[in-house]
Amino acid sequence: MNPELTHWTGPQGLPRFDLIEDSDFAPAFDRELAGAEAAIEAIAANPEPASFENTVAAMELAEDGLNRVLSVFYNLVGVDSNPRRQELQRDFAPRLADYSSRITMDPRLYARVKAVAQTADQLAPQDRRITELALRNLTRAGAGLDEAGRKRMAQISARMAVLTTEFAQNVLTDERDYVLPIPDDRLAGLPDWLLRAMRAAAKERGLAGQIVTLNRSLIVPFLEYSQERGLRETAFKAWAARGSGDGAGGAATNNLPLITEILALRHERAQLLGYQDFAAYKLEPEMAGDAQTVEDLLMQVWGPATRRAAEDEAKLTAMLRDDGVNGPLEPWDWRLYAERLRQREHDFDAAQVTPYLTLDAMLGAVFDVAHKLYRLEFEAFEAPLLSPDVRAWRVTRDGQLMAIFLGDFFARPSKRSGAWCSALQMQHKIGKGQRPIVVNVCNFTPPEQAGAPAFLSWDDAHTLFHEFGHATHHILSDVTWPSIAGTSVAQDFVELPSQLYEHWLEQPAVLDAHARHFETGAPLPADLRDRLLAAGNADAGFSTTEYLESALVDLALHRGAPARDAMARQAEVLAELGAPGAIPMRHATPHFAHVFSGNSYASGYYSYMWSEVMDADAFAAFEETGDIFDPETARRLEDTILSKGGSQPADELWIAFRERMPGVEALLRGRGLI
Structure with missing residues (x-):
């Protein structure tokens, strides 16, 4: 086995990606999976009475080698896939699902964790927290079921691993080809x-x-x-057709049969555990708690959003008529005429701003905000990384290492679409402890020639800030156990740091300091900056509506009996809502990777808006001081939220920061919908 997969020897403790071959992964996976199985078996079969140390704490350490192998592998699969890596992914997925099922449904392990939980009030707060979470995870995985129930849950998990992997690969194929x-x-x-x-x-x-x-x-x-x-x-039709069977891959990449089976299996899993449906199961541990609460939030925004969208559609249709088109405004028309309307009403052309938004300039803004808020310093260094155009920084504060940060910013055919934040290594304090290795991945358009500047759109710049907001959650993490470090929080809380960080991009002080013309170095003119910011909510009706459509369809697909025809159910939901025909879902069901390439956002796509309710109120905490970089507010944000990971329930963390729960009004004002 290539030792580099588990004992990383690169600069700053990184893996030596230049010494790792695709042929190394299978033997490393086999060995580390066997090692993890042996470690878990030793915990389950331990003849000593269950204690925190010999059960829950031991479980935190049991999979370290396996996690390191999988961290390298899955980061590579996401950013630089190839046929061999996809083949390995298809092989690993069901085996990992089987392994996970055997652990989470082992009655011996369940009994031991349950015994520790009965004495949890005697434990230190973070020890008690991971014990409670371990018991909850085992219970929700089916450990408390009878033998037949546990067997069926294992079968469901194994099949789901295959289906979600195939879904993701089909979307990637359609996008790549x-x-x-x-x-x-x-x-x-x-x-x-x-x-x-x-x-x-x-x-x-x-x-x-x-x-x-x-x-x-x-x-x-x-x-x-x-x-x-x-x-x-x-x-537009090619973009919308991804995963539908009408995309570039044709019938071979049709995700609709996979979706039908995924929905059926999720529903069966929920009912085996005593829940009415998958939405009830999924939302129970989240801040929202139940599907009706989620729907109520989304529908509070739906009315204002669609009213604004209808007003805009009338204006855009009139502009379409002026161009001599007599048919209806179509989805492939909206963005063109919305951009023209923005130019007309705000005297603003987004193309005028792009020359000032180079990647390097916006990275400077991202890092400067982090320095002003949290005193973080960034030092670039060279290392063999996931791809030749990935960049690396050492992140310090007062001379102490806080994290290693990697940025993989450019699109390539082998990278899956979208943007995300992951961690090669989580922070923890076990033994000597370790600091996180954080990866931000984007799909910006690369420069035409090597050495030329890379230009970002305003939306791209928001994405850069958003993903670095997730990175701050890792960088500032300060907990004992890896399972509650960084972004290991409730799904509808995880977007708070990322969406909050976006607010600083829109501050005149940040743009004045960092938005520079790529040729002249001149700052973004103040009048252009003001018009840019004034036009920020110009198309909020469209952007909010397309998001809400996706969130409400996701929720509907997971409530009640599973749909036999997901596209028919999608159409039914949109018809019931009275969704505008010219505004399709942001993520139509066949390529809705948030929901069907894994379980994290299934029945949980609403979480972006749930978090936005909080991020609007959180930024208001800075504004109320008269200083958007107020050090005391930044310190309180770090102490109560960013450093805490999942060490406390999300609502407790929020109230510790803001001392009250937020309302939807700040969100509506922030989007310009009231």
Whole structure:
């Protein structure tokens, strides 16, 4: 076995990715899986009476080697997939599910954890917390069921692992394989920065000219600026078709049969555990608590959002008529005319801002905000990383190491879409302890040539800040146990730090200091900055509506009996809502990776808005001081939330920071919907 997979010897304790081959993963996985199984078996079979140390604490340490192997592997699969890695992923998934099922449904282990939990009031607070969570996890996994129930739960877990892996790979295939060449005589309306990005995408694929791919950082601005309605329609329909059987992969990447089976298995799992449906099961441990509470929140926003969207649709349709189009406003029209409306009503063209939003400039802003709030320092260093264009920084405070931060910012055909934050290594204080290794992954359009600046859209800049907000949750983590470190919190609380961090991007002081023209170095002109910020909510009706559609469909798919036809159920929900035809779901069901490539956001896509209710109120705490970098408020935020991980229930952490629960009004005001 390649020892580099478990004993990382690279700079700053990183894995030596240059010494790891795909052929290394299978033997390392076999060995470490066997080692973890042996360690867990020793805990379960221990003849000594159950104690915190020999049971719950021992469980925290049992899988360290396996976790290190899987951390390297799954980070690579996400950012640089290939057929061999996909094959390994399909092999590992059911075996990991089987292993997990045997642990979480072992009656011996369950009895031991239950015995420790009965004396939990004698434990230190964090020890008591991980004991309570361990018992809850075992119970929700089915450890308390009879033998037949445990057997069926194991079968469900194994099958789900296969289905969710296949779902994700199908979406990746459709995104990777689609290319729309744009002829030289059909470039009307496209700004120079977008043309450079389209040519860079073509060059990366060995093609001439310029192309549109399904990378969000490319297709969205194409839809915003292209005057070629037919090409916009072609590109949009390809984007919407991912995973439907009509995408680039055809029937081979059709996710609809997978979705039907996933929904049925989730429902069966919930009912085996005594819940009415999967939504009831999933939401029980979250801040929201139940599906009705979630629906009530979303519907409080639905009315204001769709009213604003209807007002905008009337304006956009009139503009469409002025262009001589007599048919209805279509989804592939909305972004173009919304951008024109923004320009008209706010005297603002987003293309004017992009030359000031280079990746390096916005990284400088991200790091400067972290320094002002939390006194963090960032020092770049060289290392063999996941891909040649990944960058690394050593993060310190007062000379002490806080974390290693990796940034993988550019789209590539082998990377799955979207943006996310992961950790190669979690923070903990066991033994000598360890600091986290955090990875931010984005899909920005790479520069046309090596050494040239990479340009971000305003949406991209928000994504950069958002993912670094997640990173702060890891970097500032200060808990004893890895299972409650960093972002290991309730799903509807995890987006609070990320969405809160986005607020600083929109502050004039931050833009004035860091938004610089890529050629002249001149700062973003104050009048352009003010128009940019004033136009920030110009299309809030659209963006809020498309999000709510996805969140409400997700919730509906997991309430009651499972849908036999997910697309019919999707259509039914949208019809009941009276959803605008020109505003489709942000993530249609066949490519809704949040929900169907894993379980984290299943019945939980609402959590972005749940967290936004809090992030609007949290930023108000800074504004109330008159200083958006107020050190006392930043220290309280770190002490009560960012350093605590999942060491306390989320509502307790929030109240410790803000001393009250928030209402939806701040969110509506922040989005300009009231």
